[in-house]
Amino acid sequence: xxxxxxxxxxxxxxxxxxxxxxxxxxxxxxxxxxxxxxxxxxxxxxxxxxxxxxxxxxxxxxxxxxxxxxxxxxxxxxxxxxxxxxxxxxxxxxxxxxxxxxxxxxxxxxxxxxxxxxxxxxxxxxxxxxxxxxxxxxxxxxxxxxxxxxxxxxxxxxxxxxxxxxxxxxxxxxxxxxxxxxxxxxxxxxxxxxxxxxxxxxxxxxxxxxxxxxxxxxxxxxxxxxxxxxxxxxxxxxxxxxxxxxxxxxxxxxxxxxxxxxxxxxxxxxxxxxxxxxxxxxxxxxxxxxxxxxxxxxxxxxxxxxxxxxxxxxxxxxxxxxxxxxxxxxxxxxxxxxxxxxxxxxxxxxxxxxxxxxxxxxxxxxxxxxxxxxxxxxxxxxxxxxx
Amino acid sequence: xxxxxxxxxxxxxxxxxxxxxxxxxxxxxxxxxxxxxxxxxxxxxxxxxxxxxxxxxxxxxxxxxxxxxxxxxxxxxxxxxxxxxxxxxxxxxxxxxxxxxxxxxxxxxxxxxxxxxxxxxxxxxxxxxxxxxxxxxxxxxxxxxxxxxxxxxxxxxxxx
Numbered sequence: 401x402x403x404x405x406x407x408x409x410x411x412x413x414x415x416x417x418x419x420x421x422x423x424x425x426x427x428x429x430x431x432x433x434x435x436x437x438x439x440x441x442x443x444x445x446x447x448x449x450x451x452x453x454x455x456x457x458x459x460x461x462x463x464x465x466x467x468x469x470x471x472x473x474x475x476x477x478x479x480x481x482x483x484x485x486x487x488x489x490x491x492x493x494x495x496x497x498x499x500x501x502x503x504x505x506x507x508x509x510x511x512x513x514x515x516x517x518x519x520x521x522x523x524x525x526x527x528x529x530x531x532x533x534x535x536x537x538x539x540x541x542x543x544x545x546x547x548x549x550x551x552x553x554x555x556x557x558x559x560x561x562x563x564x565x566x567x568x569x570x571x572x573x574x575x576x577x578x579x580x581x582x583x584x585x586x587x588x589x590x591x592x593x594x595x596x597x598x599x600x601x602x603x604x605x606x607x608x609x610x611x612x613x614x615x616x617x618x619x620x621x622x623x624x625x626x627x628x629x630x631x632x633x634x635x636x637x638x639x640x641x642x643x644x645x646x647x648x649x650x651x652x653x654x655x656x657x658x659x660x661x662x663x664x665x666x667x668x669x670x671x672x673x674x675x676x677x678x679x680x681x682x683x684x685x686x687x688x689x690x691x692x693x694x695x696x697x698x699x700x701x702x703x704x705x706x707x708x709x710x711x712x713x714x715x716x717x718x719x720x721x722x723x724x725x726x727x728x729x730x731x732x733x734x735x736x737x738x739x740x741x742x743x744x745x746x747x748x749x750x751x752x753x754x755x756x757x758x759x760x761x762x763x764x765x766x767x768x769x770x771x772x773x774x775x776x777x778x779x780x781x782x783x784x785x786x787x
Numbered sequence: 788x789x790x791x792x793x794x795x796x797x798x799x800x801x802x803x804x805x806x807x808x809x810x811x812x813x814x815x816x817x818x819x820x821x822x823x824x825x826x827x828x829x830x831x832x833x834x835x836x837x838x839x840x841x842x843x844x845x846x847x848x849x850x851x852x853x854x855x856x857x858x859x860x861x862x863x864x865x866x867x868x869x870x871x872x873x874x875x876x877x878x879x880x881x882x883x884x885x886x887x888x889x890x891x892x893x894x895x896x897x898x899x900x901x902x903x904x905x906x907x908x909x910x911x912x913x914x915x916x917x918x919x920x921x922x923x924x925x926x927x928x929x930x931x932x933x934x935x936x937x938x939x940x941x942x943x944x945x946x947x
Contacts, residue, residue, distance in 0.1 A: 423945035438947040525947055575947065641943075697795075697810035704809045770799070770806070 418753030426747040434747035440639040451679030468496025475681040492652040500633040503648035512537035522755030524571040543757035550579035554588040573606035576763035578716020583616040606719040608637035643673035727760030746779035800834040849923040853887040855916040
């Protein structure tokens with residue numbers, strides 16, 4: 401068989417995610433202290449797990465309706481109203497998906513075809529450009545900078561819009577930089593978009609993880625709901641990554657089409673996870689608070705720890721990552737991270753894995769215990785002192 | 788602020804004031820002063836290690852004893868409780884609502900030793916009407932800590 405002839409060139413030419421690179425090496429070594437993982441270290445709160453288990457005991461092992469159980473969709477609407485002041489019709493504007501990832505996929509695929517441009521601010525999570533290309537579209541990368549605290553500026557957005565632009569991906573709170581966009585900053589973005597026919601794909605999976613201020617959704621800004629697709633999920637807020645459950649909210653003419661893709665390739669999101677998620681949204685607010693308070697303490701701890709070592713970072717305001725500037729050490733991100741791993745047994749992710757603008761930085765996750773973070777900081781300090 | 792500090796220390800007594808000051812974004816001298824105050828006014832009563840003695844050579848048994856009492860005039864149960872908690876082998880004494888009055892947690896080397904304590908020291912106290920001794924067969928969780936937690940292996944995948 402000549403597989404090379406068979407395989408789709410688009411897929412073959414798609415690069416593997418760079419996030420795993422050092423993680424895979426780390427797995428082969430002993431005594432490595434890693435700060436690489438992009439998921440909570442908490443276990444799903446017991447009452448939520450129990451709701452999933454109970455649904456299994458009661459034999460709820462069927463497919464649900466394509467868009468997810470109505471009870472869950474109603475809870476999602478209530479949650480968004482309660483937390484962010486935005487409301488969606490559970491009948492027509494909410495789709496329960498297999499993680500936020502599927503939501504991103506069906507949103508892009510329902511909108512983008514050959515010749516369309518998608519504006520993607522980077523550094524950001526790695527999936528937007530590959531999915532855009534697989535849909536036949538063209539990613540238009542807008543580099544955000546340390547100077548701007550890795551926020552998307554209205555000027556940069558304006559400069560990137562062409563007649564072929566169909567979508568802006570808005571990945572805030574941001575993985576890997578920890579940047580957020582405030583209400584005022586989103587007003588500026590909205591101002592640029594209001595007179596255009598450009599949609600916003602707002603990836604709000606880290607919405608609960610903001611520090612010092614509440615997350616603001618661009619959909620809550622005047623005139624923006626009609627042009628916004630919100631993608632979110634249960635993974636980060638409720639420590640439910642393995643349940644694979646997310647959701648998407650958008651105007652009905654969009655969800656109607658997205659639901660077709662979901663229907664044909666997924667059918668319906670996992671039923672057990674949906675029952676657990678109902679419990680999460682009904683009774684999980686306190687758990688979220690508890691976890692976010694803990695992330696906040698770790699955030700301050702690692703920010704100050706790095707500062708003490710002499711590594712500057714801007715203070716992250718969201719998600720659970722810090723994105724220190726390692727350019728001062730005169731090495732590429734890859735070299736810095738490789739040396740740190742091989743010589744000092746501490747694993748972090750090179751910033752260039754997250755696209756243009758990430759070179760010279762590294763992503764450090766603080767979804768780890770203080771004890772673990774302390775150990776890692778000691779190793780980073782020893783490494784930096786040796787330079 | 789104090790309750791935040793207490794929550795952190797209750798969870799991990801080894802955190803230093805410097806670490807706490809960073810984690811809570813408070814000045815170091817304020818944290819140090821607060822901890823000193825909490826220690827001196829008896830809010831923080833002590834710092835101890837949680838030991839799983841089953842993992843050591845040392846023989847040890849724990850028993851929970853339900854004790855029924857006749858209350859004393861004017862003193863209620865306080866005087867009897869004092870008599871009981873002064874024995875060093877008694878680890879905790881709680882006044883309970885419900886079917887009995889005191890719950891006494893005692894630790895000894897052997898079941899025989901515990902039985903001796905109950906029959907020779909506890910039961911003969913005048914106010915004690917009856918005792919019921921329950922031996923702990925295995926500790927799953929104590930003061931919020933899991934005893935059988937598997938070693939701390941991070942099984943999380945690195946997907947995003």
